Amino acid sequence: MTMNAPGGEAPPKLLVEGLCKRYGATTALDPTSLAVREGEFLTLLGPSGSGKTTLLQLICGLVDATEGRVVIDGRDQSRMPVHQRDIGLVFQHYALFPHLTVAENIAFPLKMRGRPSAEVAKRVDAALGMVHLGHLAARFPRELSGGQQQRVALARCFVYQPSIILMDEPLGALDKKLREHMQIEIKRLHRESGATIVYVTHDQEEALALSDRICLMNHARIEQLGSPREIYERPRTAFAADFIGISNIFRGTFATGASRIETPHGSFALPSDATPVGEGGALVVRPEHLRLGAADGGHVTGIVAEIVYAGSETRVIATLSEGATVTLRLQQGETVPELGQQIVAGWPRDKAVLVS
Missing domain, CATH: 3.40.50.300 (P-loop containing nucleotide triphosphate hydrolases)
Structure with a gap:
């Protein structure tokens, strides 16, 4: 046929x-x-x-x-x-x-x-x-x-x-x-x-x-x-975000129609194109979008636990509360913090992705 x-x-x-x-x-x-x-x-x-x-x-x-x-x-x-x-x-x-x-x-x-x-x-x-x-x-x-x-x-x-x-x-x-x-x-x-x-x-x-x-x-x-x-860039689920590449995933809850997600690590702005469904979800931020300092999307505070030099980039892994970690991907020329240093890492609101 x-x-x-x-x-x-x-x-x-x-x-x-x-x-x-x-x-x-x-x-x-x-x-x-x-x-x-x-x-x-x-x-x-x-x-x-x-x-x-x-x-x-x-x-x-x-x-x-x-x-x-x-x-x-x-x-x-x-x-x-x-x-x-x-x-x-x-x-x-x-x-x-x-x-x-x-x-x-x-x-x-x-x-x-x-x-x-x-x-x-x-x-x-x-x-x-x-x-x-x-x-x-x-x-x-x-x-x-x-x-x-x-x-x-x-x-x-x-x-x-x-x-x-x-x-x-x-x-x-x-x-x-x-x-x-x-x-x-x-x-x-x-x-x-x-x-x-x-x-x-x-x-x-x-x-x-x-x-x-x-x-x-x-x-x-x-x-x-x-x-x-x-x-x-646009994973639909936390599994997809976690399996493809390195992801910083912040799980939390939000009220219907809310513009922020409440997580154990802080209250973060949802992307402007996000439509919350249900009572909870996860915010995904790729390491290349996480930068030293606060930003309009949100920020977290942690202690630098590992620094990995990879030629064209340097990966910085910081420990947050309760053992959670975040990874930053810094390009050549950017300031690299020291081991044990406390840092603030933030991201632009619309560089994050809301997933189920």
């Missing part, structure tokens, strides 16, 4: 409708709906047990859904086996064939699909060029570094141009520097190929660096879906 998008918009490349997975009394994924656009890089982000890998496995067919459906290019593929879904898979473990050369590994999915030899050779050359490994085509996996092996795995997936590419923590086994390099490579491959990618990670910095949109998951459901900037 072919599906048409409302309002004349292009239909989504991937549509997940009410997808759910239960194991007896345990729910691995609550009923979930999600649309992924053609050429989009969508990241499923969340802690262990949040449901992100289960959702990925349901999309590709490695796990059968309890209910719901998966629609790719307008066709319901919920009951199709993995090998018929035209989905490419890249895992944390490269799963390269040790007895095949780099070129032979990349050619494998094309040969399995019965592509002509001339086409195989042309596509393999193009894929080797995309990942800058043409000079290593005759080597075996054991002769490659971890980053080179991961690039071979990526090329093997991209080479047969699947409808959707699913990546399950593909950089998890790499060290920090190599992981950051491979993030750039994946971003470039996505841009050059125009592929639709669904990517799973628990690394927030990786999600922010790579994604067009982030699907933040928690307790087997979607917590928030939006662009990296939206989720970082």
Whole structure:
């Protein structure tokens, strides 16, 4: 069945409708709906047990859904086996064939699909060029570094141009520097190929660096879906604010229609665009918006407990009453207080975000 998008918009490349997975009394994924656009890089982000890998496995067919459906290019593929879904898979473990050369590994999915030899050779050359490994085509996996092996795995997936590419923590086994390099490579491959990618990670910095949109998951459901900037700057819940980046979170109560929130650390002004719902919530202030001195949004008083020099910035961690802490992110040139010094840290009213 072919599906048409409302309002004349292009239909989504991937549509997940009410997808759910239960194991007896345990729910691995609550009923979930999600649309992924053609050429989009969508990241499923969340802690262990949040449901992100289960959702990925349901999309590709490695796990059968309890209910719901998966629609790719307008066709319901919920009951199709993995090998018929035209989905490419890249895992944390490269799963390269040790007895095949780099070129032979990349050619494998094309040969399995019965592509002509001339086409195989042309596509393999193009894929080797995309990942800058043409000079290593005759080597075996054991002769490659971890980053080179991961690039071979990526090329093997991209080479047969699947409808959707699913990546399950593909950089998890790499060290920090190599992981950051491979993030750039994946971003470039996505841009050059125009592929639709669904990517799973628990690394927030990786999600922010790579994604067009982030699907933040928690307790087997979607917590928030939006662009990296939206989720970082406008989190909707305390969990989202706490999981993405560093946050100073002040929980408190307010009267209906109030313009301030009352917390154990003081009474603070709500952002001008905030609409309080219920009797309580939390005010989120990112470290880069917290500055030494009072401000119109509010301020707290604390004792400097840690100073962390990080090159382009210095993080200052101050202890408040009852053991709570706040983090300030000071840029080069700003005055850095001393350990044990009492400081006042404040923020502009409209740099804070009210969350549930």
